[in-house]
Amino acid sequence: MNDIVGETGPRTLDRANQRDSATTSHADLRASISPRGPLQKRTPTPIWHRIAEKMIAATSVAAVLAIALIFVFIGREALPLLWDHLGMNLRDMIFPRQWTGYDSAVYIWQPVGTPEKFNAMPLFIGSLKVTLLTMVWSIPIAIGAATFVSQYAAKRVRDIVKPAIEMLAGIPSVVLGFFALMVLATWLQDTFGFAYRLNAIVSAIALSLTVIPIIFTITEDALHAVPKSMREASLALGARHWQTTLYVVLPAALPGIAAAVILGFGRAIGETMVVLMASGNAAIMEPLNPATSVRTVTATIAAELGEVAQGDTHWRVLFMLGVVLFLITFVLNRLGARVITRLHKKLTAS
Amino acid sequence: MKFVARDWILAGLTGAAALIVLFLLAFILGQIVWNGAPAITGTFLTASPSADMTGGGIGPAIFGTALLTLLMTVAVVPVGVATAVYLSEYASPRSKLAGLVRAAVQNLAGVPSIVFGLFGLGFFVLFIGRNIDRVIGNDRPVWGQPAILWSALTLAILTLPVVIVTTEEALRNVPRDLREASLALGATRFQTILKVVLPNATGGILTGVILAVSRGAGEVAPIIFTGAANFLPYLPTDLRDMYMHLGYHVYALATQSPNVDAARPMLFGTVLVLITLTFSLNLIAVVIRNRTRKSYAQ
Amino acid sequence: MLSSRLNVRLLPSVFALFTMACSGGHRNDQAPAPSASGESPSAPAAPSRMLTLKDSDTMVILAQRFAEAYMRTHPGTTIQVSGGGSGVGIAALLNGTTDIANSSRPMKDEEKARLRETRHQEVAETRVALDALAVYVHSANPVQQLTLEQLSQIYTGRVSNWRDVGGPDMPIVLYSRENNSGTYAFFKEHVLRTADFAANAQTLPGTAAVINAVSRDRGGIGYGGIAYGEGIRHVKLAGADGQAIEPSLENATSGRYPLSRFLLMYTAGNPSALAADFLRWVGGVDAQRLVEVVGYYPLPGVLPPSAGTTPTPPPAVAPSAAPAAPAAPPQ
Numbered sequence: 001m002n003d004i005v006g007e008t009g010p011r012t013l014d015r016a017n018q019r020d021s022a023t024t025s026h027a028d029l030r031a032s033i034s035p036r037g038p039l040q041k042r043t044p045t046p047i048w049h050r051i052a053e054k055m056i057a058a059t060s061v062a063a064v065l066a067i068a069l070i071f072v073f074i075g076r077e078a079l080p081l082l083w084d085h086l087g088m089n090l091r092d093m094i095f096p097r098q099w100t101g102y103d104s105a106v107y108i109w110q111p112v113g114t115p116e117k118f119n120a121m122p123l124f125i126g127s128l129k130v131t132l133l134t135m136v137w138s139i140p141i142a143i144g145a146a147t148f149v150s151q152y153a154a155k156r157v158r159d160i161v162k163p164a165i166e167m168l169a170g171i172p173s174v175v176l177g178f179f180a181l182m183v184l185a186t187w188l189q190d191t192f193g194f195a196y197r198l199n200a201i202v203s204a205i206a207l208s209l210t211v212i213p214i215i216f217t218i219t220e221d222a223l224h225a226v227p228k229s230m231r232e233a234s235l236a237l238g239a240r241h242w243q244t245t246l247y248v249v250l251p252a253a254l255p256g257i258a259a260a261v262i263l264g265f266g267r268a269i270g271e272t273m274v275v276l277m278a279s280g281n282a283a284i285m286e287p288l289n290p291a292t293s294v295r296t297v298t299a300t301i302a303a304e305l306g307e308v309a310q311g312d313t314h315w316r317v318l319f320m321l322g323v324v325l326f327l328i329t330f331v332l333n334r335l336g337a338r339v340i341t342r343l344h345k346k347l348t349a350s
Numbered sequence: 351m352k353f354v355a356r357d358w359i360l361a362g363l364t365g366a367a368a369l370i371v372l373f374l375l376a377f378i379l380g381q382i383v384w385n386g387a388p389a390i391t392g393t394f395l396t397a398s399p400s401a402d403m404t405g406g407g408i409g410p411a412i413f414g415t416a417l418l419t420l421l422m423t424v425a426v427v428p429v430g431v432a433t434a435v436y437l438s439e440y441a442s443p444r445s446k447l448a449g450l451v452r453a454a455v456q457n458l459a460g461v462p463s464i465v466f467g468l469f470g471l472g473f474f475v476l477f478i479g480r481n482i483d484r485v486i487g488n489d490r491p492v493w494g495q496p497a498i499l500w501s502a503l504t505l506a507i508l509t510l511p512v513v514i515v516t517t518e519e520a521l522r523n524v525p526r527d528l529r530e531a532s533l534a535l536g537a538t539r540f541q542t543i544l545k546v547v548l549p550n551a552t553g554g555i556l557t558g559v560i561l562a563v564s565r566g567a568g569e570v571a572p573i574i575f576t577g578a579a580n581f582l583p584y585l586p587t588d589l590r591d592m593y594m595h596l597g598y599h600v601y602a603l604a605t606q607s608p609n610v611d612a613a614r615p616m617l618f619g620t621v622l623v624l625i626t627l628t629f630s631l632n633l634i635a636v637v638i639r640n641r642t643r644k645s646y647a648q
Numbered sequence: 649m650l651s652s653r654l655n656v657r658l659l660p661s662v663f664a665l666f667t668m669a670c671s672g673g674h675r676n677d678q679a680p681a682p683s684a685s686g687e688s689p690s691a692p693a694a695p696s697r698m699l700t701l702k703d704s705d706t707m708v709i710l711a712q713r714f715a716e717a718y719m720r721t722h723p724g725t726t727i728q729v730s731g732g733g734s735g736v737g738i739a740a741l742l743n744g745t746t747d748i749a750n751s752s753r754p755m756k757d758e759e760k761a762r763l764r765e766t767r768h769q770e771v772a773e774t775r776v777a778l779d780a781l782a783v784y785v786h787s788a789n790p791v792q793q794l795t796l797e798q799l800s801q802i803y804t805g806r807v808s809n810w811r812d813v814g815g816p817d818m819p820i821v822l823y824s825r826e827n828n829s830g831t832y833a834f835f836k837e838h839v840l841r842t843a844d845f846a847a848n849a850q851t852l853p854g855t856a857a858v859i860n861a862v863s864r865d866r867g868g869i870g871y872g873g874i875a876y877g878e879g880i881r882h883v884k885l886a887g888a889d890g891q892a893i894e895p896s897l898e899n900a901t902s903g904r905y906p907l908s909r910f911l912l913m914y915t916a917g918n919p920s921a922l923a924a925d926f927l928r929w930v931g932g933v934d935a936q937r938l939v940e941v942v943g944y945y946p947l948p949g950v951l952p953p954s955a956g957t958t959p960t961p962p963p964a965v966a967p968s969a970a971p972a973a974p975a976a977p978p979q
Contacts, residue, residue, distance in 0.1 A: 049540040053440070060436035060447075062429045063454040063514065066507050070461065073473040101843060110844045112827040113836060122847070144367025152361045153368075161368050163636060168375055170632040172568025173463075174597045175621050178604050179378055181857075182617070186864055195819060197865050198850060209378075212371055241353060242360045263460065270462025272571040273597075277604060277857075280850035281826075293850045298464045302571055303826045303853055305468070309739040309762075310476070322468040326461060333460035337453065400716075495745040581712040581729045592728060605854035606708060610863070613856075 074326060078319035088313050093120050093320075109283040109295070111304065111314045118317045120324075122283040126200075126294035130275055131268040133204035133290055134211055138268075139261060141208070142215035150223040151245050162220070169213035177277035180206035185278060192291075198280035200294045206274045211264040218263065218340075222256020223249060225347055255343035259336045266332035270325060272298040297321050382622050389619025399581065399599075404612040408620050413585045414498070414593035415627070418573075419563045421502035421589075422509065427559055429506075430513025431548075437514070438521040439543055459511035463571040470504030470576040471496075492590060499589035501577035508572055509562035516561060520554020520642070521547060553642030557635045564631035568624065570597040580606070596624040698726045699922050700747050702740040707750040707911055710777065713938045718929060725922060737830070741916055742766070747923050749914045752779065752830030752873075769917035774927045777936075778945040779873050780900040781834060781907040784859060784880040786866045791815040793884035793892035796906055799839050802869065805846025810867065822849035823858045823870035831855065834909055835871055874943055897945045911944065 096105035110117040149158050180202050189197045226249050234244040280293025301318050308315045397407030441448030479494035524547050532542040579592040580602050586593040600620050607613035701711050715727035741749035760771050801807040811817045824845055825832040852858050855872035862868040863880045874895055884892035887906035899905035936946035
């Protein structure tokens with residue numbers, strides 16, 4: 001490196017250059033500087049360079065391949081269920097049924113026993129319940145904190161708060177689950193007198209610690225990307241600081257905030273260890289009571305798959321849950337990405 | 351402009367939100383350090399756990415986690431860096447393929463970790479592993495069962511987006527002038543990437559790798575079905591061995607120890623070690639990132 | 649085929665060195681399989697000095713103790729125990745990923761048939777220990793005893809207040825085990841008579857988690873092995889004859905306690921020499937003492953009476969007197 005870059009090194013380069021290079025691809029370099037220019041002889045490209053370049057291009061497909069393989073190989077275990085029901089009625093996975101010994105039609109997840117009952121509704125209700133609770137509590141906090149950091153905090157404060165919140169993202173979820181199980185659950189029950197020690201609220205609070213950093217980071221980026229001129233124009237027109245923040249900056253960043261919420265939602269619904277350890281895992285259909293225990297899709301897969309014989313109905317149903325989960329998060333991610341792209345277009349256009 | 355009352359209210363509310371998060375972070379860390387620190391001794395860090403999981407140490411779990419993340423890194427870095435090089439150096443901004451790759455990376459980042467676990471089991475263990483067995487002629491699964499290799503590959507796919515995104519950013523931050531200078535001196539494009547762009551982006555790439563390691567070291571859901579064991583008194587020395595893992599050990603201790611109160615110090619100790627590991631990795635990544643950013647900024 | 653395991657030296661040599669330094673190189677992959685020659689062709693092809701045990705949660709601790717002790721007295725062998733989330737017991741045996749499957753419930757006929765069908769192997773069963781399933785309540789709960797019928801009503805949700813079973817006016821909070829555990833299956837079969845658990849029963853991923861929960865929940869009730877029963881109180885159970893029985897060695901071996909069972913190990917086909925030796929060892933005095941240490945009851949007749957925790961001589965009756973022994977559960 002030194003023989004080419006020499007003493008000049010990267011240190012002498014100015015910021016403008018850096019910004020410029022950050023926003024454009026370097027792929028157009030070949031066009032701007034022809035190696036066949038008049039100044040020098042062209043170095044012949046060794047054959048292995050070409051091979052290496054081909055390999056790089058080929059390797060870059062890995063991520064696409066990974067997504068495809070995930071879908072194919074989870075589907076491979078799950079989809080046979082659609083044509084080979086193994087004695088199970090697919091309707092019973094979604095709709096309630098009056099089983100012998102029950103007074104009415106019920107949604108019930110009891111995969112062990114005869115007959116096996118695989119109604120997935122309580123699981124999805126459980127996942128949604130925990131996720132929504134998490135969002136209700138995470139959204140205001142994360143957006144508030146992001147607003148504070150980008151609009152009010154002095155640089156010294158910002159330099160502490162921002163990395164600290166980002167540090168939260170570095171806590172492994174099993175640690176959060178452990179914390180919720182051992183400390184938070186007891187404390188909350190003692191304080192609020194919940195009938196169930198492990199419940200949706202406990203999991204939601206622990207889950208929010210994984211979601212808040214995501215919403216915070218994306219929101220903060222979005223707020224940061226709002227052009228200074230918009231703020232200044234508002235202030236110059238006589239708007240108060242709070243008016244500018246609430247009616248100019250936040251609305252301008254709204255698509256980014258929406259994307260943050262969508263991606264946070266995707267993260268919360270896919271989180272496993274926290275809910276496995278701290279939600280009580282009872283598969284009940286009580287979507288409206290937040291203080292009852294829940295069983296989520298993710299926790300169900302994690303808890304049950306290890307001990308199911310391969311190819312069983314139960315095995316296929318669990319993989320099927322995985323397929324649905326994968327599709328849900330896939331759609332949420334595409335949605336989030338699209339919203340962010342739109343925001344960037346909007347802000348760079350204005 | 352002077353702050354009026356409503357300004358103070360808004361600042362106060364948003365500040366309170368930030369404070370709540372900071373408080374929660376401090377509370378969790380405080381609890382873990384306070385309860386976990388007394389358990390940390392030399393023996394605890396090196397010894398095998400006693401069989402009833404209330405005594406002994408977590409040596410095999412530390413080793414297993416380290417080996418797992420090492421294998422994962424070996425697998426993920428070449429692929430991740432190559433993809434980033436392609437995206438940043440070769441693909442034109444309007445390239446369809448690049449757009450597809452970017453979308454895939456974004457999606458991959460959002461796939462739930464338990465789905466990776468299902469995938470690792472369905473693809474690596476049951477498809478790749480079983481087929482290796484079939485080809486070799488084992489009448490009993492040798493490759494086709496949970497093992498550290500399969501866990502590492504599963505985690506490599508999980509952390510691929512982290513490496514790609516950070517590396518691409520690092521490559522983009524290498525000033526255009528350097529490339530131009532190199533090309534103008536007659537270097538081929540590949541030479542330029544190899545000798546100029548990558549060395550100048552080392553800091554950023556390293557950041558990505560460290561962040562990936564930190565993420566990979568803490569994930570439990572993907573390894574439950576692909577190779578983590580409850581108890582192994584020896585260290586894994588073969589790619590087809592199962593292994594102990596800090597995160598999985600936390601889960602096992604918290605839910606399966608025979609005496610919850612006796613296991614408590616060990617549990618907090620294990621959590622402290624795990625969180626120290628991931629945090630120090632994150633911290634190193636932040637420091638490196640700030641340094642490399644500064645070096646261009648001056 | 650046998651050497652396929654040796655060919656893998658993909659780890660960087662640095663790491664191999666580090667491993668040796670740390671572990672003293674106690675794995676022994678290089679040893680040729682001494683057993684393979686003597687065994688029938690269907691003997692496992694894996695290195696003979698390595699044994700994999702897959703577990704029901706109930707037996708994880710016990711199996712780990714066994715592994716630890718056996719490896720200490722049989723240097724050069726490696727016993728790998730996995731349990732909880734990583735493919736357990738009978739399912740692993742069916743899938744062919746374990747040498748020995750530990751189970752706290754007897755294998756079903758259909759499972760045996762399946763093994764015969766897919767792998768052409770017969771199952772061999774070894775009794776390891778005797779376990780009594782205890783029912784726990786919070787230590788402040790005044791309820792001392794329950795009948796099996798009451799227990800069934802509680803867990804199916806037909807009784808939801810302690811008042812109805814002689815306790816204070818307090819809602820009952822149900823704690824159960826994950827539906828993949830042998831404990832769950834046993835309880836469902838012998839207490840609920842295959843009826844479904846109430847939907848609001850919280851299922852926890854380990855018996856320890858159940859105990860932890862019950863010990864913090866005044867209205868809580870849970871069930872699990874006695875091995876796990878510290879910090880909470882056991883309830884006496886009454887079977888058909890109406891007599892409330894304490895879970896104890898005496899009552900478990902005599903079959904008077906209504907919820908006792910044998911913990912079992914299963915092998916498929918011809919076990920390797922190591923597996924056979926290990927199973928022999930498990931039935932011996934050393935292993936049975938460990939059974940006691942862990943908190944289960946040793947197999948009747950193995951330990952000398954004086955060494956036991958109770959002075960009662962082990963009954964001469966065949967252990968099948970215990971209700972857990974009948975193999976095929978009614979479907």
